[in-house]
Amino acid sequence: MPEVQNLFRAWTGGTTSQPKRRTFGPSVQGQCCALVNENKRPVMSVTHDGSREDPPSRESPSSLIQSSLVPATGELTMRIANHDDRLVLVDEGKYLDVAKVSDGLFSSDVALIYERWDEFRNWSEGRDFADAATIEDGKLGAPNPKPPQVFGIGTNYRGYIEAVGWPTPEVPLVFTKYQSAITGPGAVIELSGPQVDWEVELVVVIGRRGRRIRAEKAWDHVAGLTVGQDISDRDAQMRPKTFPQFSLGKSFPGYAPIGPYLVTPDEFDDPDKIELGCLLNGQEVQRSTTDDLIFTVPQLIEYLSGMLTLLPGDLIFTGTPAGVGSVMDPPRFLTSTDVVTSWITGIGQMTHTFAHGPVMSA
Numbered sequence: 336m337p338e339v340q341n342l343f344r345a346w347t348g349g350t351t352s353q354p355k356r357r358t359f360g361p362s363v364q365g366q367c368c369a370l371v372n373e374n375k376r377p378v379m380s381v382t383h384d385g386s387r388e389d390p391p392s393r394e395s396p397s398s399l400i401q402s403s404l405v406p407a408t409g410e411l412t413m414r415i416a417n418h419d420d421r422l423v424l425v426d427e428g429k430y431l432d433v434a435k436v437s438d439g440l441f442s443s444d445v446a447l448i449y450e451r452w453d454e455f456r457n458w459s460e461g462r463d464f465a466d467a468a469t470i471e472d473g474k475l476g477a478p479n480p481k482p483p484q485v486f487g488i489g490t491n492y493r494g495y496i497e498a499v500g501w502p503t504p505e506v507p508l509v510f511t512k513y514q515s516a517i518t519g520p521g522a523v524i525e526l527s528g529p530q531v532d533w534e535v536e537l538v539v540v541i542g543r544r545g546r547r548i549r550a551e552k553a554w555d556h557v558a559g560l561t562v563g564q565d566i567s568d569r570d571a572q573m574r575p576k577t578f579p580q581f582s583l584g585k586s587f588p589g590y591a592p593i594g595p596y597l598v599t600p601d602e603f604d605d606p607d608k609i610e611l612g613c614l615l616n617g618q619e620v621q622r623s624t625t626d627d628l629i630f631t632v633p634q635l636i637e638y639l640s641g642m643l644t645l646l647p648g649d650l651i652f653t654g655t656p657a658g659v660g661s662v663m664d665p666p667r668f669l670t671s672t673d674v675v676t677s678w679i680t681g682i683g684q685m686t687h688t689f690a691h692g693p694v695m696s697a
Contacts, residue, residue, distance in 0.1 A: 413459065413599040414559070417445045417476035417519070424459055425596055429467035436462070446481040449647035452542035452558045456599075476519040478561050478597040479540055483646040485512045486639060487565055487585060491654025492627050498657040507630045507638050510581040512565070512591045512652065520562070520594030520685035525693060527587040530569040531669045534655035535613035535621050535677040538563035538593050539632055541649040548640040553633035554606065556645065559597035562611075562679045564687065565652050566590035569661050569668075593650070595683045603681055607631055613658065614676040615667075623656030630654075 414425045415433075422445040423430035433455075434443035441448060441455060448455050489508035490496055496503060518524065542558025565585060572584025585591075600606040605626075612622035625631075630638065635651060660667035669675070671691050678684040 413456070413602060414596040415445070415448070415478065416470070416594075416596050417478055417480065418470060419474040420476060421445070422448055423470075424462060425470065426464050426467070428470050429464050430470050431462060431464065431467050445476075446479055446648060449479065449540070449542055449558055452647060472595070473521060475521065475595045477517050477593050478559075479593070479648050479650065480517050480519075482514060482517065482540075482648050482650045484643075484649045485514065485517075485591065485652070486510075486650065487512050487581070487652045488630065488635060488654045489581065491629050492623060492656040493629055494623055494627050495655065495657045496629075499662050503629060507635055509639070510585065512582065512650075513586040515588060516586040516591035518589040518592045520592060520683075521687070522589055522592055523688050523690055524566065524589035524592070525587070526669060526671065526689050526691055527568045527590075528570050529668060530661070530666075531689075532567045532569055532660045533613055533615065533620070533669065533675050533677075534565035534567060534659055535611055535679075536563045536565050536652045536655050537609060537611055537625055537632075537679060539636075539651040539653060540597055541636075541645050541651070542647055544644065544646055545636075545640050546644045548636050548645070550631075550633035550637040553636035554600055556636060556640075557600050557632070558647070559599045560603075560606070560609070560679070560682060561593050561597045562595070562677050562682050562685050563591065563593045563650075563652050564613075564675065564677050564685065565655060566592070567661075591650075591652070592677075592685055592687060594685050598682050607633075609679060609681060611656070611677075611679040613678075615660075616674055617676075620660075621656050621658035625653070627656065628654060 416423050416425050416430065418430055421443040422433045422441065424433055424436075432443070433441050433448075437458065440458070441451065487510045489510060490501065490504055491507065493503075495501075538561045540558045540561060541556055543556040545556045548556055566587075566589070568584045568587060568590075570584070571587075572581050573579045574584070603609060608624050608626040610622070610624045613620050632651075632653060635653060636645065639645060639651070660669070669689055671689050674686060674688055676684055676686045
């Protein structure tokens with residue numbers, strides 16, 4: 336897609352510099368992350384020393400997309416979900432209805448909790464799950480279906496730009512996705528045309544209002560992390576060719592699915608090094624770790640908040656790794672027979688199917 340490359344070079348001033356990490360602020364470094372499935376059997380162990388010489392294992396991608404993957408610390412993983420349109424606190428496949436357990440202190444509307452995130456975190460610690468109900472995957476919705484602002488970041492993985500031969504951006508390439516594009520982790524998504532593409536992404540949910548946030552303080556403003564897909568209609572995205580409108584091509588109904596859970600960043604040994612991937616009909620098409628981001632989560636928060644106020648509940652789609660269909664040879668786009676599975680270790684997975692024509696009545 337030469338028009339994409341020409342636009343990218345215009346954005347970056349024609350630079351051809353090699354990828355390098357910007358240092359707006361220090362990143363968090365951990366020691367080790369061991370992941371287990373719901374039966375407490377190990378499925379992966381990764382050392383977190385900041386080295387890029389230890390790429391993710393290419394074996395058995397399906398082993399990394401268990402819906403209940405959690406850090407193996409033996410402690411409660413702080414995660415929430417939108418279960419049957421109600422805010423719930425989740426632990427290993429069980430949930431507590433927050434509005435009921437709190438006797439109405441907190442609303443059942445998950446979108447309202449981010450304005451009171453610090454208060455909610457304090458309340459949630461040590462909750463007894465002895466009488467908790469069982470999660471029904473089919474009832475899970477978007478962890479925030481009504482975000483005030485939604486930001487997308489383009490071309491933000493080194494592996495991606497190396498694969499396509501594009502220059503490194505000097506600043507984050509920012510667009511928006513509109514609120515009406517938000518959907519849940521198991522939705523049927525209506526295809527808008529013949530050139531619809533997949534993009535698995537780590538999505539950041541803001542939990543504390545902020546302006547001019549320093550990178551070293553950025554994680555303090557994050558409520559949690561979730562899995563996202565930046566579904567993109569490449570034809571609509573690049574219209575007109577001289578002045579493409581990314582936001583419209585990425586904002587058709589259902590083109591911003593997120594879920595299945597929101598997990599707090601302190602549950603990760605290193606929130607700056609999280610593995611993610613995407614399967615198309617069971618075949619791996621994307622896999623990377625977030626330490627390959629050109630602009631890290633703290634750097635993105637510093638950059639965005641330097642220009643505008645970040646609000647509780649805002650979403651930041653942080654970029655996608657190599658492996659999207661539009662740059663394959665020949666290009667591969669989604670059809671109504673495809674199944675896309677998006678996963679992030681420590682959070683879970685989403686599975687989406689697709690349809691031509693309306694999937695629901697007005």
